[in-house]
Amino acid sequence: MKALMIVSQMVMKEKKDVLLSAGLGIAAALIGISLFGASGYVISKAALIPPLYTLTIMLALLKVFGIARALGKYAERYYSHRATFTILGNLRSGFFEKLEPLPPSVLKRWRSGDLLARFVGDVENLQNFFLRVFYPPLIFFFVFTAVIFFTAFYSVWISLTLGIGMLITGLAAPAFFAWRQHKAKQSVQAQRNELSAEAAEFLYGFRDLKIHQKAETKKQDLLKLSGLALEEQERRQSLDNGGQAVNMAVSMLAVWSIAMIGAFEAASGQLDGLFLAMLIMMGLNVFEYAFPMAALPAHFADARRSAIQLQSVAQDNAHSAKEPAEPFAADAVEIIMDDVTFAYPEDFRNTLHHISLELKLGSRTAIVGPSGSGKSTILQILLKMYEPESGSLTCNHRPFQSIDQEDIWRLANPVLQENHFFFGSIRDNLLLANEHATEKMMEQALKEAELSQYSLEDKVLEKGENLSGGERQKLALARAFLREGQLWLLDEAFSSMDLLTEKRLMEKVLEKSDGKTAVFISHRLAGLQSMDQIVVMEAGRIKEKGTYEELMNKKGDFYKLKQVEAAVLSY
Numbered sequence: 001m002k003a004l005m006i007v008s009q010m011v012m013k014e015k016k017d018v019l020l021s022a023g024l025g026i027a028a029a030l031i032g033i034s035l036f037g038a039s040g041y042v043i044s045k046a047a048l049i050p051p052l053y054t055l056t057i058m059l060a061l062l063k064v065f066g067i068a069r070a071l072g073k074y075a076e077r078y079y080s081h082r083a084t085f086t087i088l089g090n091l092r093s094g095f096f097e098k099l100e101p102l103p104p105s106v107l108k109r110w111r112s113g114d115l116l117a118r119f120v121g122d123v124e125n126l127q128n129f130f131l132r133v134f135y136p137p138l139i140f141f142f143v144f145t146a147v148i149f150f151t152a153f154y155s156v157w158i159s160l161t162l163g164i165g166m167l168i169t170g171l172a173a174p175a176f177f178a179w180r181q182h183k184a185k186q187s188v189q190a191q192r193n194e195l196s197a198e199a200a201e202f203l204y205g206f207r208d209l210k211i212h213q214k215a216e217t218k219k220q221d222l223l224k225l226s227g228l229a230l231e232e233q234e235r236r237q238s239l240d241n242g243g244q245a246v247n248m249a250v251s252m253l254a255v256w257s258i259a260m261i262g263a264f265e266a267a268s269g270q271l272d273g274l275f276l277a278m279l280i281m282m283g284l285n286v287f288e289y290a291f292p293m294a295a296l297p298a299h300f301a302d303a304r305r306s307a308i309q310l311q312s313v314a315q316d317n318a319h320s321a322k323e324p325a326e327p328f329a330a331d332a333v334e335i336i337m338d339d340v341t342f343a344y345p346e347d348f349r350n351t352l353h354h355i356s357l358e359l360k361l362g363s364r365t366a367i368v369g370p371s372g373s374g375k376s377t378i379l380q381i382l383l384k385m386y387e388p389e390s391g392s393l394t395c396n397h398r399p400f401q402s403i404d405q406e407d408i409w410r411l412a413n414p415v416l417q418e419n420h421f422f423f424g425s426i427r428d429n430l431l432l433a434n435e436h437a438t439e440k441m442m443e444q445a446l447k448e449a450e451l452s453q454y455s456l457e458d459k460v461l462e463k464g465e466n467l468s469g470g471e472r473q474k475l476a477l478a479r480a481f482l483r484e485g486q487l488w489l490l491d492e493a494f495s496s497m498d499l500l501t502e503k504r505l506m507e508k509v510l511e512k513s514d515g516k517t518a519v520f521i522s523h524r525l526a527g528l529q530s531m532d533q534i535v536v537m538e539a540g541r542i543k544e545k546g547t548y549e550e551l552m553n554k555k556g557d558f559y560k561l562k563q564v565e566a567a568v569l570s571y
């Protein structure tokens, strides 16, 4: 319920439009019922051949009712749709605002297709909350109460019949369908989210599935999910149709009863026969407002599920949200990691054990070690993507916890193992690193990253599919050359390049990052002489630390790794 309260609050933010549309909706409905009632009365009156002026006045009145009803309906639609779309916009931006500050580590917990489906489908579902859940009972209650009250002046029994019809269509039938809806475990949207998550994975992994001849199996799984989603949609449709049919049947029965009671009362002189047609017409019209009540439980359940699904993403934000930190900026960075132990969320083992590391102002550190030893994890922690379990980190003597992630990212100049490239041009992808970069700066960066064969206009496909692995790394370096970060973090930034290109570009990076704090993660051990310290990792622990000379003289792990590398290269 708490989730729906948040949506209700969002609806009430548009109080003016909501109240206007409700007011106009009630007015238009009452005018419409009056129009029908008055038509019935005029038909009956005309049969008694009244003076011409009476008929003229009554017909003029009908025309006024007709115009007023049309205007009222138009205005009601205008305000209710304006409210709906503003609410939809607020929901979208509200959800995005909740997602935006989420650290990538939290976002990674969600499957991309699922997240996208939530962003589109669940948010869209909630727009129905106002039009199909909030609004219909309001109109239903006011219109029925007014008509029951009005008819009571003519016939208590007809008024009572309308009251019973109101209870059945507005309470009993929706309660029955709410119970049926409650029995359904899944919702259409939940099925769609699952289908979307699977479809996204199918598309991402299509090439690998094809190569491993598993595309057909995956396709069958997808078709099965699609079938389930369709089944759910059909079940939901039949529930809607059932609700409509019940309300239609009840309304017909009620109108028929009104006709019978009216005829009996007119025959026995309790009711002036002149009003019989009017009461029947009013009865016929008022039940129109009962039809949306039948679908209300299904829409309510959908809105509730969607609100919960969206809230579950937002809750992650609440968990990770901290007090707003004091802004942090620096011209140079010194980071001290002290006895840091870390485990990935939902991982039972520690990935890093008691890591202590000093990244002094303007120093260069290389982290080496076998695959899986925790090198990239150190970088993730330096980027504040994750918080350590124990131990502390300070940046320029300020605790990491008190520094906003955004401030760390602003200072950082990262070239990670996987860099994302967006569909667009080389220019678009470079501007991402520095939106103020001029054409000249971007051309220079391309040249320095040895990508002069590309122009800024050249196309980049989604995820940089049309670039080679090495070219993608060069483009990532070009981005880094455009940034003015104080903390260079390079994780296997040259791993897809040939040795000569790697050497040249490493020299360029050293030149560009001169005087700035830099961390280089590498499998290769060549060219580390210029590092201020080399850290050797193994199984999440620091095995050795020192300058190149110190480690070579020590003849420990680094020395052995160098020997192995030399042997492999000469092989």
Ligand SMILES: Nc1ncnc2c1ncn2[C@@H]1O[C@H](COP(=O)(O)OP(=O)(O)OP(=O)(O)O)[C@@H](O)[C@H]1O
Pocket: 344, 345, 347, 351, 369, 370, 371, 372, 373, 374, 375, 376, 377, 378
């Ligand atoms: N997001 C994650 N969730 C859970 N475990 C992870 C995650 N990322 C990495 N790990 C685990 O943490 C350990 C260290 O990984 P990390 O990527 O830091 O190693 P690495 O030394 O950088 O390896 P490589 O040289 O292959 O890039 C590995 O055992 C890996 O399985």
